[in-house]
Amino acid sequence: MSDIxxxxxxxxxxxxALKAVTLSNGITLRVAIGGEGPPLLMLHGHPQNHLAWRKIAPQLAQKYQVILPDLRGYGDSDKPxxxxxxxxxxxxxxxxxxSQLIDALGLSRVAFVGHDRGARVGHRLALDHPEKVACGTFVDIAPTATMYAQTDKAFATRYFWWFFLIQPYPLPETMxxxxxxxFLRKHIDGQLKTAGATSEAVFNDYLRCYQQPEMxxxxxxxxxxxxxxDLEHDAEDSDKRIVCPxxxxxxxxGTVGQLYDVVETWQEKAINVQGKALPCGHSPQEEVPAVFLAQLQGFLDSVL
Incomplete structure (x- = not known):
């Protein structure tokens, strides 16, 4: 049974409003919810929490019920x-x-937006629970398996944490x-290419969570x-495709835009794909929120 x-x-x-939603699997997620209308669920990436959507969520809430969880392990959600x-x-x-959060909120399907790690969760959500995803927007990623398979010096240099963080416990945790x-400042400053995109108040909230050993x-x-x-699961499902737009x-x-043909990397993973580069670095919703919002709303209007 879930509890809110x-x-x-x-x-x-x-x-x-902030909610603590305990799922049927016992995990409690911190979720911010606002607005009324068709449900729009948005998942942040690393090293942020749901505040990554702060610049566009109020505008979206004028038309949608906007649902902003902290991923398990991140923010104020459980860290099992x-x-x-x-x-x-x-x-x-x-x-x-x-999937269980969607059920706990009494919903059947959501429009999905995911950035970075959140988009990787969205990829798996669309494969494992396609009936719950009306459409998807993935922000600044190529498929995980593709990025590892095509690793070269440029990628390993720019995305060094993909190789640092996977080292055995407790090496990266200790460092x-x-x-x-x-570490957090260097990571955000290196990824975002727009000065001032993360205010000190928001950075401090990211840090409040990030300095916890559990996170x-x-x-x-x-x-x-x-x-x-994850690579094992991807290989097992290599014949599956994302069926929603x-x-x-x-x-x-950013690195993804400069090293990959992003649309091409997803054409073997999804049936109906479109894409566009935006004038920013890794986090367009924080760097160029008006541009990002216009692109997202246009897509949602066309598919919902």
Whole structure:
């Protein structure tokens, strides 16, 4: 049985209420919810939490019921213990959380938007629970298996954390834990290409969560899973395709946009794909929110 508890108004996103939603699997997710209308569920990436959507969520809430969870392991959501196969942080387990969240909120299908790790969870959600995804927007990613398979010096240099965070416990946990603020600042500053996109207040909230040893470990487990069990699941489902309409948005100044033909990387993963580069780095919803919002609303209007 699921359970929903009110946690007050969001201090960062006007008109949104914070909820603690305990799922039938026992995981509790922190979720910000605002607006009325067709449900729109948006998942953040690493190293952020649901505040990554703060610049566009109020506008979207004028037309949609906007649902902003913190992924398991991130923000104020539960950070469960893991295992040697990293199954607790597989994208299948994280997508199951979102499927159960949809049920707990009394919904049947949602429009989905995912950035970074959230989009990787969305990929698995669309494969494992296609009946619950009306359409998808994936932000600044190529498929995990593709990115690992095509690894070269340029990618390994730019996305070094894909190889650092997967090292065995406790190496990355210990090194990040020594100075989480330094690691977080360098990571965000390196990924985002628009000065001032992350305010100090928002950075401090990201840091509030990121400096918790439990979150540092969960982040590492997320990436360890991506390099192991997630690849196994992808290989097992190599014949499956995302059946809902899929929009891809990416930053033309970022690593993904510069190293990959993003639309082409998804054409073997989905049936109906479209995409566009935006004038920013890794986080368009924070860097160029008006541009991102216009592109997202246009897509939603065309498919819903």
């Amino acid at each position: 508890k009110d946690c007050g108004a969001s201090p960062f996103i006007d008109g949104f 213990a893991s295992d040697e196969r990293h199954l607790a942080y597989s994208k299948r387990a994280m997508a199951e959380d979102i 990040i834990g020594h100075d989480p603020a330094f 540092i470990h969960a982040v590492c487990e997320d990436y360890r899973a991506a390099a192991t069990v 899929l929009q891809l948005l990416w930053g033309e100044k």
